[in-house]
């Protein structure tokens with residue numbers, strides 16, 4: 001076995017990728033990612049120990065841990081060289097926080113620290129070649145007990161998704177030291193052999209609480225910077241000028257691309273998870289912001305080929321590019337791929353320099369049209385609550401019988417046709433609430449509306465699942481319902497990568513019960529951990545379409 005990864009829904013055989021990732025991740029990159037995460041746990045160890053002797057290093061360690069964790073989520077970064085550099089940096093930072101802790105300890109206690117140190121806090125080498133071997137040793141399977149391993153990984157993946165959302169907020173100048181503190185405490189806890197299954201279950205629940213806090217922070221950052229999303233008909237067609245296609249989740253990158261392409265004779269389009277950007281007031285002012293091109297991430301091989309111009313991946317999900325368009329792919333931020341141009345970070349107080357992409361676009365043909373027409377978007381909490389009276393009236397007079405939350409991710413597997421079929425099978429009295437790229441399985445079906453309310457209400461990106469929580473809470477308040485589980489809302493969630501794990505834990509944290517999860521339950525959940533989730537939260541796997549729809553409509 002040369003690697004082991006089971007962090008996403010497409011893990012080989014729903015057990016784990018052991019030779020190469022289904023996502024395209026090589027064993028080298030997988031092992032380097034495992035070593036990086038291990039060292040981040042070592043950094044977290046010292047940062048948390050330092051607090052015990054009165055030194056808070058979170059400003060220094062928090063952002064570092066957040067940014068590096070983000071690069072290890074599925075389909076973000078495939079570049080071994082970048083991981084080698086990040087490991088160098090992690091070793092350097094760990095050394096520096098170790099020294100700060102040791103000095104503070106000595107000063108406070110009048111003697112050298114002689115407590116235990118986990119290996120993640122001590123292992124080091126000068127030889128880059130050893131990174132690969134070490135990564136293989138310290139990965140997922142290094143925890144032997146299956147339940148402890150399952151809980152440690154569940155926590156780690158929840159924190160990875162949290163890191164991604166926290167980073168988006170951070171880029172927009174919103175941060176919260178509590179979140180950094182929790183991320184470190186959680187990572188440090190995964191090194192602690194004295195913690196029981198119960199301790200770790202409690203930490204899983206706490207991860208959910210902090211997931212809610214992080215998503216709320218990002219919601220604040222997005223809406224304060226770009227306004228509240230408003231109901232919008234998003235154009236699916238193309239113009240006849242060359243274009244730049246922006247994918248991923250980073251709104252700041254999109255903003256800077258739009259600014260830098262003004263009057264350049266180049267248009268800008270969104271792909272995948274960037275689609276919701278079309279509904280933000282701040283971006284609507286740009287005449288050369290044309291609309292959305294294509295569908296969800298896994299279709300990029302065909303769609304990027306046809307786009308003809310440069311494509312910028314601001315985050316996941318990147319599929320290893322085909323030679324036919326590889327020279328037109330650019331990455332930035334957490335994203336990376338060996339041999340693909342990477343746009344460097346933002347200088348203090350300045351903008352990223354996208355001139356290379358803009359000049360490239362000018363040499364390209366305009367995009368080949370894939371489709372025409374529009375799709376509705378922009379139904380985040382503010383716009384849905386703006387029509388709350390109408391919604392409540394429709395519920396009270398029976399026009400709306402049920403809301404079905406179908407948020408989450410999309411993926412390659414044929415089994416995901418389930419979500420298209422459920423959308424088609426749901427009766428006309430059901431409204432789908434969605435967020436994340438899961439929506440591409442049904443957002444172009446013509447499902448009509450209920451008294452002007454579209455039957456697919458798209459709140460935005462996966463992080464905007466927070467909006468769906470706010471909508472549920474506000475509806476409960478307006479309808480005088482104490483428990484959100486008493487609302488006519490069901491949850492039929494699709495997951496793929498670790499941000500969906502974060503979203504799932506957030507939903508559990510706000511008390512949602514009876515979630516259907518598919519297309520498969522995570523490979524990283526052991527039988528006993530599944531039992532805990534079933535007993536406490538009535539989580540269930542998806543079943544047959546017709547039967548599930550009947551149960552959903554019956555509130556089961």
Ligand code: SF4
Pocket residue numbers: 005006007008009010011012016017020021022023024025030074075
């Ligand atoms: Fe396999 Fe998913 Fe890990 Fe990629 S991220 S190696 S597909 S489990």
Ligand code: SF3
Pocket residue numbers: 075249272273297316317408409410436437438461462463496497499500
């Ligand atoms: Fe999609 Fe990757 Fe998860 Fe943000 S873009 S939802 S899969």
